[in-house]
Structure formats: structure tokens, C-alpha cells
Amino acid sequence: MIQDTKIKDTNYYIDWLDSPNIEEYEHSFFEDIRPIGKGSFGSVVRVNLKNTDDLYALKSLNTDKVTLHEIVNEYCICAQVKDTSKSSPS
Numbered sequence: 349m350i351q352d353t354k355i356k357d358t359n360y361y362i363d364w365l366d367s368p369n370i371e372e373y374e375h376s377f378f379e380d381i382r383p384i385g386k387g388s389f390g391s392v393v394r395v396n397l398k399n400t401d402d403l404y405a406l407k408s409l410n411t412d413k414v415t416l417h418e419i420v421n422e423y424c425i426c427a428q429v430k431d432t433s434k435s436s437p438s
């Protein structure tokens with residue numbers, strides 16, 4: 349029974365990550381890549397989206413250390429920061 353729940357959760361996260369609402373960028377779309385930090389799950393670099401003035405924090409997650417749940421959770425935090433900066437520019 350417990351195993352069934354885990355399989356259900358895994359499929360849920362896989363479906364969520366396959367969502368067409370998530371914008372995907374190739375690594376080659378970015379330039380001027382500069383290291384800015386390290387966290388428990390991986391490293392973070394500042395990148396510039398080519399042909400724009402847009403800067404992003406790009407987080408690389410060590411997939412040996414993270415679960416699908418943590419990947420989705422990290423994605424949600426990043427999306428939330430992006431939305432907040434759009435609604436209230438400083």
C-alpha cells in the first residue's frame with residue numbers, strides 16, 4: 349500500500365514537470381555565465397538570456413541528491429520569485 353502511494357506521487361511529479369505551461373530554455377540560450385552561490389542541492393550561476401537584458405539565477409540540481417518532489421519545490425520557488433518581480437518592479 350505504501351509503495352502504491354510512492355508510485356502515484358512519482359507519476360504526479362513527472363506529469364507536473366511535463367506540463368506544457370513550463371517554458372524550457374536550452375543551456376546554449378544563455379551567455380555571460382557567472383557563479384554566484386552554492387546550496388545543499390547544487391550550484392547557482394547568474395546568466396544573461398542571449399539578445400536580451402534579462403538576467404536569471406540558474407540553479408543546477410545534483411540529481412543524485414534530490415527527489416522529484418524537491419525539484420518541483422525548487423521550481424515553484426523560482427517561479428514565485430519571477431512572478432513577484434513582475435508584479436512589483438523595484
Ligand SMILES: Nc1ncnc2c1ncn2[C@@H]1O[C@H](COP(=O)(O)OP(=O)(O)OP(=O)(O)O)[C@@H](O)[C@H]1O
Pocket residue numbers: 384385386387388389390391392405407
Ligand atoms: N535568485 C537569486 N539571486 C541571487 N543569488 C541567488 C539566487 N538564488 C540563489 N542565489 C545564491 O546562491 C546561493 C545558493 O542558493 P540555493 O537556493 O541553491 O541554496 P540556499 O537556499 O541558499 O540553501 P539551501 O539549498 O541549503 O536551502 C544562495 O545562498 C545565494 O547566494
